[in-house]
Each structure stands twice: as structure tokens, then as C-alpha cells.
Amino acid sequence: MTASNIPEHVAIIMDGNGRWAQQRKLPRIEGHRRGAEAVKRALKAAQTYGVKNLTLYAFSVENWKRPQDEVDALMNLLERFLKDQLSELIKRKVRLRVIGRYQELPEKIQTLLHESEAATQDFSEYTLGLAINYGSRTEVLDAVKSIAKAAQAGTLDIESLDYHTLQQHLYTRNMPDPDLVIRTSGESRLSNFLLLQSAYAEIYLSKVLWPDFNEAEFKLALDVYASRERRYGKTTAQLKA
Template structure:
């Protein structure tokens, strides 16, 4: 089955529903986030089997800073635990870790562990796992526009020379190709300020199940659906 699929180069996932998954089971929200971490492992393994080269996960949005302090603390602790436990596994699987977003807003300890994992896996070449942390697409585009405006004000750039590709080169995602496939769990039909520029022509697949219930078979199903579609990019 895997061999017959048209494999996307880059998959992006909005991992939604951890809290509702926990609530349905009478558990604290942090247990939902912990269960969701296992789904990350499942997706990484599925991407490696499929030959996907880039996987971007919406791990923590810029709006998530408005959540209760206790939940934010638990999420940062979970991220640190993930980095501690998975760094060696990423080395064995030849997975490179990257991050996009306002990572300077993360706690110092979290930033240090993130940098350590990124540096350690920098030479890996099988799959690039990109964590969107403290990420918001509007903030990203605003920052890119501000940088271009500053270049123009300083005389380094003629505004008439600004093109979509030039703006894209100033985005946090500049080193990576745009996603071919966007997956969202929990059945919500919105983009939630995620990669608004980059997913202009991405195929979108929605799953009703919550993120902790998302497994390898579900990612294979999403790629099967992607394979059935004809990507016209605005053409016929």
C-alpha cells in the first residue's frame, strides 16, 4: 500500500483535541497532552515509512500563552521530557529536529533543551521534524513585512522589488518547502493561525477523532486521500 501512494514531501498537522480527549475520560488536561505525545511518535514513524521529508507539528500556538499558568507549566515540562526522551531516538532514526515560532518566549530551561536537541540532530537526513512553538502565522507575516519595510527605509530595497518569493524568504519557514498536505484532528474546520501563507495550495484532510487517538493508520489514510486528489494550483 505504501509503495502505491503519491507521497507528499511535507505534511503539516494541527494536533487538536488533547483537552477534550482528557475531559471525556474524566482526566486532567495534562493527561491528554501526555497521550498526544504518543501520537507524535506514531506520525514520525509513519512519515519515515512513507518517505515524507518534512513534518511540521503545531505544538504550541502564540495564543496558548493565554491558557492557565498551571497548564502552560505542564506543557513546557512535557516538551522538555519529550526532548530528553526522544533525542536519542531521533538520532537512531536519522530524524533532524527544527523549530519555528517565537521560541525566545519559551522558558530558559525549555529553550536550552530545544537547542541541544536541534544541535544534536543537525546532521540527520531522513526526516525533518519541525515543531511550531509559540507560533502564530499573523505574527510571522507581520515580522517578515516589518523586516522588508526596514530594508526599504534603509535604502537597501526598492518596494517595487518586493515579490511573494521575497516575502517568503523572510518567513520563519524559509528553509523548508511549503506543506503539500495539512491534517487537522478533532473535526474543527479552521486553520487557527497556522501557516496561513504556506498552505495556500495545500490539500486539507480533517479527522473527527481527537489527537491522542490519531495513529499511523490515520496518517496513511490522509496520504491515501491526498493521492486521490488532482492538485491544480489554480489551473484547470
Template sequence: MLEKLTKWRKSFPIQETKKIDEVNIPKHIAIIMDGNGRWAKQKGLPRIAGHREGMKVINKVVRRANELGVEILTLYAFSTENWKRPKTEVDYLMKLPERFLSVELPKLMEENVKVRLMGSIENLPEHTRNAVNKAVKETANNSGLILNFALNYGSRFEIVEAMKRISEQIEQGTLTANEVDENLLTAHLMTSELRDPDLLIRTSGEIRLSNFMLWQIAYSEFWFTDVLWPDFSELHLDEAITVYQKRARRYGGV
């Protein structure tokens, strides 16, 4: 029955969503871009073909988010667990930032987008680090949408590293245990300069967080879709935002 219902839902093309309330745009949208491999498998293509198509979606989503006035767009590009994948796939994934930015950087500059990175960059190949660092440096003075790439990122690792730094300060006597609170921990995370996500989107039908921004999304609104990332469009982003705008965010209140 569930399988039939899923097929029934997918049989309907996405309809143009109602007009978006421009006053209530989520300021920070985080996306778990999932389904590249399944998209390729469905078409009898190698997994890397799915990643290549998925990369093309990013510029459309960035452009639409910028048009709508979204302030921050965080994209989960590569997790700390993704190193477990076959070496050929990992090697290809590590080349994608360079390929994407070599083509899109002039457009990002033109659209006033500021590129940012969160993750353990020292473990990345040199060519990947160089491409990302170049984009971060060249867009540093831009004042528009912040495009925050989560690359070699894992939330548990992030929180553990934050606690290590806080523990060191306690050992050194510059901080007491009583001073440790939510604000202090937040200030030691990789997103310390960013507001928490208002809306989390995950594609491909999976309903889990996959070690992504576990602290930061405590009060985010979630929107899950069966659409695979290479098929994700501006209309899907609009749909997620209109659903978000219908929800009441109480933060534990009434």
C-alpha cells in the same frame, strides 16, 4: 440529524487503507494536533493527561512519516494564543518538549531525523529553550525527515515580523518597493528553508486553521478528521495520504 450522523461515522472503526502510492507521497505534511483536552474530559481526566497522551502519539507519527519517505513533518505544538490558557496547563505544556526529547532524542538520532523549530523562542522558559536547542544542535547533521516543531508560533505574527524586516531594508535603501514580491516575502518567513506543505491535517473535528501557516498553505490539500489527537494512529496518517493521492492539484489551472 447532524449529531446522529456524526455518531454514526464514529461508530465505525478505521479500516486499513488501500496501498499507498509510494511515488506520490506528500513531501511536506503539517499537522494541527488538536483534541487533547477533550480526550481527557471524555475520560474524566485532567487536561494535562490529554497532553501527556498526545505526546506519545508524536513518535508513532514521526516514525511512520519517516518510513513513507515524507521529507518534512511540521507539528503545531504551541501557538502564540495558547498563553491565554490556565497557568498550570501552560507550565505543563512548556515541560513537554523537554520530556519528549529527553526520551525520544536517541531514537530520532537513530532514525536520522533532523529537529527544527519555528516560532518565537526567546519568549519560552529557559528549560524549554535548552531542550529544543539541544535537539536541534545534536540532529543538525542528520539528513532524513525534518521534524519541524511550531512552538510559540503564530502565522500573523510571522508575517508581520517579515514585513517589518522588509520595511527596514526599504528604509535603508537596500531594497525598493517594486522589488517586494511573493518570493521575497517567503524568504523572510520562518519557513524560508522549507517547501510549503502539500497536506494539512487537523484532528478533533474542528474545521479552521487557527493562525497556522496561513501564507504557506495557500495551495495545500486539507484533511480534517473527528479523531482526537491522542487517538490518532499510523492508520489515520495513511488514510490522510491516500485521500491526498486521489486529489488533483491544479494550483489555479485546469
């Protein structure tokens, strides 16, 4: 693996917290706590190997369907993570970007997210994206509504609409598309995560449950990515021409 084949943007579907706890006969929330520690390791590993953008699927729009006590515990963990990690993000000069429906989160979480984004907004080399209350389908719906309003206001010519314009109305505007999507726990679904943005991403499926995902597993995913040839619809001969 060389600097030329390190992905600029890695996105991770962090799966397996509940199963990790179940295997050890522990409460599910303990799996989520250990998962939060894995987040810290992933952020450190990303910087170690020169990955400039790391986006983590922290809480989906579907996760509200979980038992209320688990949802409450997840929100408490998120609150604690934001409070504990802001100083670390500043120390590491990592910008925080949040993608998802802010307005549906508890007010204290919204406040912490806004404060964390504001405190790190001037950092430009590394970005940590947190997908919270995120779903790709709701993202597209929100983008379509935004475009319709702009067209109605006369600030957007609907006939000139192209994908680049659509990108500017997505939650991920001004973020590069992921080059590599990692999913842990052995599952093989994208689960409504960055579906448009991942159109040409490489997919890496790890059998490791998220709380056990460490620097060595991150490095393995990067090595597999580096060994692949990305053709974007072209032939190998065309790429070499």
C-alpha cells in the same frame, strides 16, 4: 498510493487532547501526555510512508491564554519530550526545525531547542518541524519588520520585493510549503497555522482526537490526499496537456 503522490510535506494541527481526557474523566494534562505519545507515532509513520517533512502545531501564541497550571504542564511536557526524543531523532537521522517566537519561551526550553537543532542540523533527508509559540499572523508581522529593516539598511530593494523574498523572511524559510494539512478532532479551522504556506495545500479533517491518532489514521489521510487532483488554478485538461 505510490511514491509519486506521497506529499513531501505534511503539517498537522494536533487537536483534541483536552476532549480526550474529558471523555475519560481524566485531568487535561493526561490528554496532553497521551498526545505526546501520538507525536512519536506520527513521526514514525511519516518515515514509514516516505513523508520527508512533518510539521506539528505544538503550541500557539494564543495558548498562553490557557490556565497557568496547564501552560506550565505543557512546558514541562515539551522539556521532557525534547530530552527523551533527541537520541531518537539522531538515530532516525531526522533534522529538527523550530518555527515560532523563540525568545518568549522559558530559557531552559530555548536552550533545549537550540541544542536539539544543532545536534540534528546535518541531517537532510527527513525534517521534523515543531511550531512552538507560533501564529501565522505574528509570523507575517515579524517578516514585515525584518524586510523593513533590510530595506532601511539598504540590503533589500523594496521595489523588487516578491513572494520568494518574503518567504526568506518567514520562520519557515528553506522549508517546502505543506502539500497536506491534517486537523484532528473534527474541527474545521486552520487556527492561524501556516496560512501563507498552506495556500495550495490539501486539507484533511479527521474526526479522531489527537491522542488516538495512529499509523492507520495517518495512512488514511495519505490515501485521501493521493486520490485528489491538485490543479493550482489550472483545468484538468491543462494538467494532462
